[in-house]
Amino acid sequence: MESTSRASINFDSNHSITIKEMPYIIHWRDDRCKRCGRCTAVCPSKAIVPSVRVQRVVSSEGAIPTPKAIRKVVHVIEQVNDMERYCTGCAVCSLVCPNEAIFPEFNPQNKFLHYKNKGGDGYKRGGRRNDPSISTLDRIKFTRISMLTDPALDAGRHEFRVRTYLGRIMSPESLPLTVDNDSLIIDKSRDQFIPPVREIYPLMIGSMSVGALSPPMWEGLAMGITYLNEVENMPVVMCSGEGGMPPRLLKSRFLKYFIIQIASGYFGWDEIVHCIPKMVEDPAGIEIKYGQGAKPGDGGLLMAQKVLKLIAGIRGVPMYVDLASPPTHQTKYSIEEAVAKMIQSMSMAWGFRVPVYPKISGTKTARAVLNNLARNPYAAALSIDGEDGGTGAAYNVSMDKMGHPIASNLRDCYLDLVKQGKQNELPLIAAGGVGKKGNLAANAAALIMLGASAVSIGKYIMQATADCLGDEYNRCNLCNTGKCPRGITTQDPRLYRRLDSAKIAERVVEVFKSADVELKKIFAPMGRSTELPIGMSDGLSIDDKAMAERLEINYAC
Amino acid sequence: MCRLSAITSSEYISPMEPVIALETMKEGHDGSGLGLTLKDLGGEFEKLKQYPILSGICSTKGMETLDSFMKKSGFKLKHQWSPKIKPVKGIQARDFYFARAYDYPASYKHKSFEEKEDILMNTRLSLRKIGEKDQSIFAFSFFPDIITIKEVGDPLEIAEFFGLQKDTLKAKIILAQGRQNTNYAIYLYACHPFFIQGYSTMTNGENTAFVPIKEFLSSRGFAGYMGYNSDSEVFTHILHYIRKKLKYPLHYYKDVITPLKDSEIQNRKDAEALRLIKQSLRPLCIDGPNMVIGFTPEGYCFMVQDSKKLRPGIVGGVKGKYGLMSEECGLDKIIPNRDRSKDIFPMKYDMIIISPDAKEVKVWNQLQGQA
Missing domain, CATH: 3.30.70 (Alpha-Beta Plaits)
Structure with missing residues (x-):
């Protein structure tokens, strides 16, 4: 007193x-x-x-x-x-x-x-790790420039195949081929399962849910990638995030441009499963979310104030209730069985016609997961989300202090696959901090040359297409509050009406087209055009000896 | 740019012929080395076709080690050829240059050729391992009816150094490469042509995609896929891998190293299979600039290029003798009396395949999937 x-x-x-x-x-x-x-x-x-x-x-x-x-x-x-x-x-x-x-x-x-x-x-917030220092990805340079001994290509004139595969690729030794009249044919008598493989653009939009994002934001991204596929002939895919997809989209022919995510809350999956018989196209893939780079080991939370009529409908839940996804799948008791079963179940739902892969957060244990998947012939890829990945809501301590940088995590996994000779069989998708300082194409190319088959972006696309204000000085980062001043991460119509989905779509197209030009500007002087330079690590250098040694690339200063 | 000169013939020819072609093509400094691989041997080896021939270079100490190793492994020396060295300024003579025919160990005499091939390769690799550190032993090939000769220096001077113009050594297929070293060390194991279990290739140009290709081959679990002192060695191993391991017809070599676009694949009869091999063999895709000349154990010779940057190449000749060269002047020197209008300059979709004994030349077109 x-x-x-x-x-x-x-x-x-x-x-x-x-x-x-x-x-x-x-x-x-x-x-x-x-x-x-x-x-x-x-x-x-x-x-x-x-x-x-x-x-x-x-x-x-x-x-x-x-x-x-x-x-x-x-x-x-x-x-x-x-x-x-x-x-x-x-x-x-x-x-x-x-x-x-x-x-x-x-x-x-x-x-x-x-x-x-x-x-x-x-303290809880959205955004990503508040670390404005130069990331490892931004320190990597492309130093093996084709000169007189190996003419560089012309980025503007030559034909480039900037494409990659999503799906489990069979080893050459296991292909069911036979020679008939000096020609190779599929040996149908072997009745061998050939896993589904999609040819996609190596930059993809990572998982951000309808719910976390406002309707015009999500719609703008979806329209943008559809335009890229249908008009620009760029097979860019986008992951739904947890929380389902609008039923009209599920039943449309555009579904093939989307990867549907299933996460620990299984939100939206009642609607998805009911839609399967009515689907006219298969989705590009199914992503099973086990972790998120921004908040490793944490579940998801969509706050009650964001669960309005539209979101509640898509997710199949009542309005205005907190939607918590547990930190882990409740059915997961071991990677050997539970993850394999989950992959099998998802594959089975689409008649084994859709690649199914897990997404984990960057972690020292990534190689254990990887090795398990390498032995599972139905695992279509492994997506690793590094510590610089973004999120709509998490504790600050999780975002700032938990997780693993993507560069060395990815490199370890790739080199592990190389040891086993499976570097082409299980594609690695890298994410987390790509384009953090705006260098989207350079960061993506660096990851590809360290061993990634594809690169996923999230925060960058919100910054570049919808002018997201967040940065690594904790600017804004209000995504979790539903008060996003740009209308990106809110379900409040007074805020999201500030966004024009057509403008976002236009920016998505511009971002991908310019990234495509820049990727070619990187690949051309390095003399690579017919395939992606996956694992072409001799082309990379970094200005730090310890990092060079760790990543098994050159040191240059 | 490295100079390449290969001749396939129905008659035995001297290794001087392709070397003279190299000399004709010479421009600028070119002293990084000469490599010769001879197949279908004549002369003193004509009657020794069933015996594997070990080709290499040894120091005096290395020769002792080699002798004792071969003896311990059960190989019996049947015949030995050594060049009559003529000192040439600038070429430092090593102690022993040799091609030695051995008889198989008794335990291998009745084994299948496949099993014999493995012991031959493993013996060569063991010798390489033993002698590589102190450079006391270089073992280039160990296979029936094959001789490999390599040394660092100007190609013509090396040929004179070995006295090849007077030697009785002859063969029906000879690959010769004059190396113009660029980014890798001047080292005997980096000299083309490369050889593995009956397959040999040589290349000019630089292999941009060397690292992923090397990593893919090294991880196949096959002991022979090693070395890689030159970025061109992978071309030989890719050939071996798709022919011997995967058992694809030879022309799929082109489909593996320069895969077609999807829109082009759909016009091929074997489109279904092509799509699968394009995916599964993605790490073996090259980006040039390269021109590859090689031969197979059956005696087919071929020339193939990357699909974009295209190092030059020409094939021409008369029935019974064809040259595969990196430049036209080399061919003019060796086979001047040919119909030049029938010379072939392969382009991005072409693979030129010459049948054994230089009987027939086919241009296999990748786009159409036929010759």
């Missing part, structure tokens, strides 16, 4: 935090502000408020300067010093300000994490 009475006479504000503790500090210019109130209205975290202040104002009227000082009440914009209403740095206030009167500035001295634990719960 004593302490309470003390607090009540706390004239020195001793238990209040100062603005200097805040991660972003608002700079507001009195002289430019016309008090329209747009900034305070739009601020997603209510970090700024209109306020009044008694102020000494000096003014002069008339032909001869006669300055007079008066004290009067003025209207101002103030930053709130409450950590629950911290400025996220999203800068939407600057976006709407007609007079450039306001902007947030990152405060490197902030003590945000010291205070963002009110109520005894850790």
Whole structure:
């Protein structure tokens, strides 16, 4: 009781935090502000408020300067010093300000994490690992340039086959072939199972669910990849994420451009299973999510406020309830049996015509998973999501401190497959931090040359197509709150109506077409065009000896 | 650019012929080495066709090791050829250059040829392993009716150094390569032609996709797929792999190293099979620039190129004698009295296959899937 009475006479504000503790500090210019109130209205975290202040104002009227000082009440914009209403740095206030009167500035001295634990719960957010340093992928350079001994190709003129395979590829020794009249034919008498294999573009859009994403965002991505397939002849595929897909899309001919994800909550699968008899096309693949790079070992959570009518319908759940996916599949008791059975079941649902593969988060144990899958002839690939992958909602500690960088994780797995001679049989899909600094094609090419058959992107595509504001200085990262100021990760119509799905689709097409040009600009001087340079590690260098040794590539400085 | 010169003939010819062709093609510095692989031997080896011949180079100490190893392995020396060395400035003579015909160990006499091939290859690899560190033994080939000669230096000078112009050594198929070394060390095991169990190839150009191809071959679990001191050795091993291991007809070599586009595959009668091999053998796809000349154990010779950057190549001759060269002037020198209008300059879809005894030349077109 004593302490309470003390607090009540706390004239020195001793238990209040100062603005200097805040991660972003608002700079507001009195002289430019016309008090329209747009900034305070739009601020997603209510970090700024209109306020009044008694102020000494000096003014002069008339032909001869006669300055007079008066004290009067003025209207101002103030930053709130409450950590629950911290400025996220999203800068939407600057976006709407007609007079450039306001902007947030990152405060490197902030003590945000010291205070963002009110109520005894850790800080939760969206986005990805808050580490703005240069990633391993961005340190890799392409140094084996074809010169006089091996003419480089012309990226603009030569024909390039920037394609890869999704699906279990048979070893050459096991192909059911026989020679007939100097020609190879399939030996039907062997009645051998030939796994389904899709030819796809090596850059794919990773799993982001309808639910985590707003309807126009998801729709924009879907329209974009459909256009790429149907008009641009680029077989880009996209993964649904957990939570099903709109039934109309499931029954459409466009389903072949989508990988349907099944995760531990099995959300949406009642609808999907019921749609199977009505499907006119098979999906591109089935991804079984066992882990996510951004939050390894964590389940998913779609908060009640995001579960509106549309989402509830697709997922087959009541509206306005929290949808928690457990950290692990409840049926999973061993990789040898449970994972194999899951792959078998999914394969069986589509008559073994669809590639089925697991996705795991980057981990030191990835090779154990890999080796198990290598022995399972129905496993179509392994997708590994590194620590720099993004998410819609997770604890900050999971995002910042848990997980494995993708570069060495992928390389270890690839070299393990090389040892077994299975590097072409089980495609590796790499993800997590691709395009973190904007170098989409270069990061993707580096991963391919380290051994990836395909590369998956998520955060980059949201940044590039829908202007997602998030970055590695914890800017915005409000995805989990349903208050995404861009309308990307929200189910609130007042927010998502800011997004135009047609514009997103247009940007998806631009992003993939420009990445295609850049990939060719990388592959051409390295002299590779007929196939992807998967595992062509002699073309890579890095400026750090330890990293070079670890990745088994060249060191160059 | 490395110079390539191969001759296939119904008559025995001297190895000087392809070397002279190399000399005709010479431009600029070219001292990285000469390699010769002779198949279907005449001269003193004509009557020894059933005996495997070990070709190599040894130091005095290496020869002692080799003798004791071969004796211990049960091989009995039947015949030995050594060149009559004529000192040439710039070429440092090594102690022993040899081609030795051996009789199989008693336990192998009645075994199948397949089993014999394996012991021959494993013996060669063991000798290589024993002598590689101190360079006391170089073993290039160990196979019936095959001789391989290699040395570092200018090709014509090496031929003079070995006294090949006066030697009785003859063969019906000879591959010769004048190496212009670029990015790998000048080293005897890096000299073309490369040989494995009856298959031999030589190449010019640089193999851009060397690393993934090497890794794929090395991981096949076959001891012979090793070495790779040159990025061109993989071409020989791919040939061996698709012919001997996978048992594909020879022309699929082209489909493996330069796979067709999907739109092109659908016009082939064997489209179904082609799609599968394109997927399963994806790591063996080359991107050039390369031209490959080689032979098979049956005596077929072939020329094939990558599908884009295309190192030059020409095939021409008369019935009973054809040359496969990297440049036309080499062919002019060796077979001047041919009908030049019938010379073949293979392009991206072509694989030229010459039947044994140089009887017939076929241009197999990959797009059409037929000759």
